[in-house]
Amino acid sequence: MKIGIIGLGYVGLVTSAVLADQGHLVVGVDVDSKRVEGLSCGRNPIYEPGLDELLAKNKDRLQFTTDYAKLSDVDVAFISVSTPTVNGEIYLEYVMSASKSLAKVLRKDSLIVMKSTVLPGTSRKVREITGREVVSNPEFLKEGSAIKDSINPDRVVIGSYTKEAGDVVESIWKFTGAPIVRTTPEEAEMIKYAANSFLAMKVSFINEIANLCERIPNCDVNKIAEGIGLDKRISPHFLKAGLGWGGSCFPKDTLAISTFARSLGTPLRTVDASIQVNNERPKRAVTLLKEIMGQLKGRKVCVLGVAFKADTDDTRESVALKVIDILKEEGAQVVAYDPKAKANVTMVSMEQCIDESEGVIIATEWNHFKGIEDKLRGKYVVDGRRLLDPSKMDLTKFRAIGLGTPSIQGE
Ligand code: NAD
Ligand code: UDX
Structure with missing residues (x-):
């Protein structure tokens, strides 16, 4: 053809x-x-x-x-x-x-x-x-x-x-x-929004469970995801807790269908709640960093990853960029590194990014950032995508999304 x-x-x-x-x-x-x-x-x-x-x-x-x-x-x-x-x-x-x-x-x-x-x-x-x-x-x-x-x-x-x-x-x-x-064409169009909304809702759900796990000793959200994901009715996909969903689709599509539904007098309350949960995720990374590092004003923080997810150079609606903005509002000096994507912030090599900074936030799930525990020695670290092995980290200077160990809870 x-x-x-x-x-x-x-x-x-x-x-x-x-x-x-x-x-x-x-x-x-x-x-x-x-x-x-x-x-x-x-x-x-x-x-x-x-x-x-x-x-x-x-x-x-x-x-x-x-x-x-x-x-x-x-x-x-x-x-x-x-x-x-x-x-x-x-x-x-x-x-x-x-x-x-x-x-x-x-x-x-x-x-x-x-x-x-x-x-x-x-x-x-x-x-x-x-x-x-x-x-x-x-x-x-x-x-x-x-x-x-x-x-x-x-x-x-x-x-x-x-x-x-x-x-x-x-x-x-x-x-x-x-x-x-x-x-019908209308059903096909609706299927696309329902699919994206459902997946976004799954991620927001596990992120709320992650918040809860952070308050419970010995309770790791990754184990909860494994335990529920094996139930075929739930499935293991889109249960990775982290800093939330970004990208060119989930944010715009959930908003568009939410507004459309409201205009028809049938609000999508579960979708609205998922959006609200997601909007709070970037702040979570900075809150966790402040818990271990104290005030950020005038201090240097490195953000690892600016792409909205791994294996892309796309930064549209990237949570990492929102994390960077919040860090700047807090008065931190921000440098960043990404293997593929660019952003309107000082971009340096990964080594320089880490070496130059007191604090490090992992914001994108690039495989690149797995196994770098040694490089992070002495730094305040927030693992926003659960790529690091907590057993290799100094737990007094480390926070990870959804990880509730006694020492992290200050016990
Ligand atoms: P994109 O922004 O990467 O590309 C869109 C392209 O369309 C641009 O190059 C732009 O110059 C071009 N364009 C705009 N107006 C035009 C016109 N009148 N004539 C010719 N070209 C024009 O977009 P994308 O990410 O590829 O998404 C495209 C559509 O697919 C969107 O509706 C999106 O929601 C949907 N979608 C995207 C993804 C994804 O992962 N990116 C996945 C599924 C569905
Ligand atoms: C999405 C849909 O998955 C795809 O079907 C649709 O066609 C376009 O939108 P994409 O935006 O490319 O695809 O990325 P996806 O892999 O779905 O991730 C979206 C966001 O959710 C990313 O920011 C990712 O980091 C986040 N995410 C995804 C999680 O935080 N946890 C997960 O378990 C999965």
Whole structure:
């Protein structure tokens, strides 16, 4: 098939590379000319494991352009532009603008596939605007394992108005071998928000249990997660206590669905509570540091990790950045290190970051920070992602999220 991909960000680029690898001809369109120029010269703008290689391997089947007219002969056009939340509400201008551009160039029988995360009812609007058949096919990939997730998803959700249109999208993803869930477009759109909200709620739940564990001697939240996660009804995933969830999806999607639900008079109280719990997480890291270090004014603190999670260079809604802001408000001098991501703070090597500072907060779950107990000797340390072995740490100068040992409780 000849496939158009509109929006060459994390989702669009990964989808482009994966579908080209399946033998499709892919035309990727983005309004960001610098991004397109770079891609056309083989420069990948994002860090995602395996993506460089997959783009290079399939370069003959991949074309990148800012020109929508190049989509005039595609069979299917995927919309994967960003859908941010602005002032608590979903901002649909990028989707609408892409739709209007598509309406001008696509063949009448071309299919539009909505991959962007959009509220129930949006695909219907795009169908009206474009006069083309639209199928909702939400994306569930995670950054850091995006290619793996895209090739091997837990399920593929296809929401269509007509059986024929749904069948076309099903044929594209058949190679994954994943269970296919056929729905209405509104159900498909809702599934995406319900999935993200549920996962975010799971993490907020275990983070509240972590707060409780910190007040109970000999009670480690990781053991609680292990003990409950083996119950198949609960599952072990998304039970890692830490500084909370960030990234380009959970924060904006939970807010968008919460506002949408309230506007319909049916507030999502569990989602609202999860957001509230999450908003308090960055402060927790600084509170724990102050417990062991005292006042932070004028003192140097190193933040290890600025990406919103491991294996990505993405800092959107990163909890680490919020931790840095709070540290600065407390008057601390902040330096940071991340293996891939950059931030608006003094960034130095990991060794320099630790050596220069009195206090250290581990804010991102990079494997890089495992086994560095020796390097941290003499420092005040908060392990916000549970990467360190407490038995190797000086417990008078150490705090870890959800770890309630007698000595940490000051007994
Ligand atoms: P992104 O911000 O990384 O990329 C979006 C791209 O769209 C940008 O390059 C931007 O220049 C381009 N764009 C904006 N308006 C355009 C237009 N009118 N025409 C052409 N290009 C345009 O976004 P992303 O992280 O890939 O997310 C895309 C969508 O997928 C969002 O709705 C998001 O919620 C959803 N999603 C993201 C992830 C993820 O892990 N990042 C996972 C699942 C779903
Ligand atoms: C998420 C969804 O998982 C994915 O299905 C959707 O398509 C996009 O949004 P992503 O944002 O890439 O993916 O990252 P994810 O691995 O879900 O992590 C989100 C946040 O939760 C990160 O900040 C991570 O640190 C945090 N997290 C995750 C935890 O704190 N504990 C966990 O157990 C899992």
